[in-house]
Amino acid sequence: MIWNKEMECMGRKNMQEIQSQRLKKIVSYVYRNCPLYKAKFDSSGVKPSDVKGIKDVQKLPFTVKDDMRDSYPFGLFSSPVGEVKEIHVSSGTTGNPTVVGYTKKDLKLWSEVMARSLCCAGAEPGDRIQIAYGYGLFTGGLGFHYGALEMGLTIIPASSGQTKRQLKLMTDFKPRILGCTPSYALYMADEAREIGLDPRESSWEIGIFGAEPWSDSMRKEIEATWNMLATDVYGLSEIIGPGVAQECRHKDGLHIWSDVFYPEVVNPETGRAAGEGEAGELVITTLTKSGIPLIRYRTRDNVSITHEKCRCGRTSPRISKIRGRTDDMIVVRGINVFPSQIEHVLLAIEGTQPHYQLIVDRKAGEMDELEILVEVEEKVFSDEVRKLQVLEEKIRKEIASVLSISAKVKLVEPRTIERSEGKAKRVIDRRKL
């Protein structure tokens, strides 16, 4: 089922017409209402009247994460704070947290795009959904909640954690849809087996996984383990939360709702537009938001984009699965390392589930050291020292060949690697740079 056939299946020319109208409107709105944007536009010498169509978006200055942090808490709001009906805050690892505020209109938009996303994944009105994303300041739980409410699902608002209870809810209420982080889906499978449940017998037929980068091999693992369709949902709180883009059953890129979130892909170094299918940084302009509209927001997510019509019938552009976040990316001895590459290696080596963590360190006067902690699961465990050493060596060699970098591999006990909101912390950088 397609939730909003008109917007999701529109021809490109008509879509550009709508995008152009909306861009003109939003640019003049932020210029009039948000001093920070006025200053940004003025200093780069563009006036709202220079924007005549969607193509002119390229004339506009970028917005970056630091703009949000520096203007904490209300500096980026274009609407009066009193019109904001809901506030979400994401924890900041450095400096201020990021705050996002939704007006009533924005909440309606969020419901709409999440309803489109849920339908896109294969949900039908009347289905039951177990939402195991955290509810609260994190956008995951409530975003799914609003979308599910909008499209008429029966909601089990489980929130994150309490795995045994999650499994009981699944067993008792038989939801067809599951929403959580992909690493939590695998984690739950371990727990299920421990209490004697066969994950392949679960009621979940469709998983909508997001909030952290994950690879196609992890998808295969989840699909085989749970006997379900595992789809990717994309979103970020700065733009709206979950619901920016979503895979359909063909799993051939994520449909981005470009009538409201206008996507560009740019070269992260030069800021110039990347070609169709070419990898670069995803930049999004929110065309209809009123609380905190963002102009050309640099997501730091590495993707490519295609405008070809999908087999599902939607014409919305599709972004590739996130190839890594630039804030996740680490440069070790001059080499770019994405955690997703490591994950890929671990999955390719038979049976190793991707509970891993990268630790980068640099001792005074020495080169960077990369250490990879890998949790030893029952499947790969052996009572023979030699076999575990062979496993370590195999991982080390594979990483050396894929990344051209030598890393130390350390096997660790299960659940050693810290998980918060079911989201594993993949990188610890101890270098004092």
Add this chain to the structure above:
Amino acid sequence: MKVEQISVFLENKSGRLAEVAEILARSGINIRALSLADTADFGILRLIVKETEKAKQVLKEGGFTVGKTEVIAVEVSDRPGGLAGILNVLNGGGINVEYMYAFVQKSGNNAIIIFRIDGLEKAIDVLQKAGIRILKGEEVYSL
């Protein structure tokens, strides 16, 4: 003829071995025999207990990775040359020992050696033909 052995993955951090012992103690599980193999980073603890399944379960609940394998327990007379005799038999039969550990019984004059071997059936056959006594599982569990 075969004896069940559980193995536990341990990181080389202080207190992990004590944690295993503690978990088993709390569940009233008595350890019959054990051996610890270690490298710079990790160790593997091998245990023989009477309640294999229960031990496996409580350790898993305690967050450990636990495996189960089969080994054989061989009686050897507690005098010089006792072990050499058995190893010669195995060697002669073309049998490779992955690892082994030994303990001496509280009573009696014999020691017991636990062998971890790939191809247990063949090893049992070779040892029995040489007249070497292999202990039954129950004998080991109730030592």
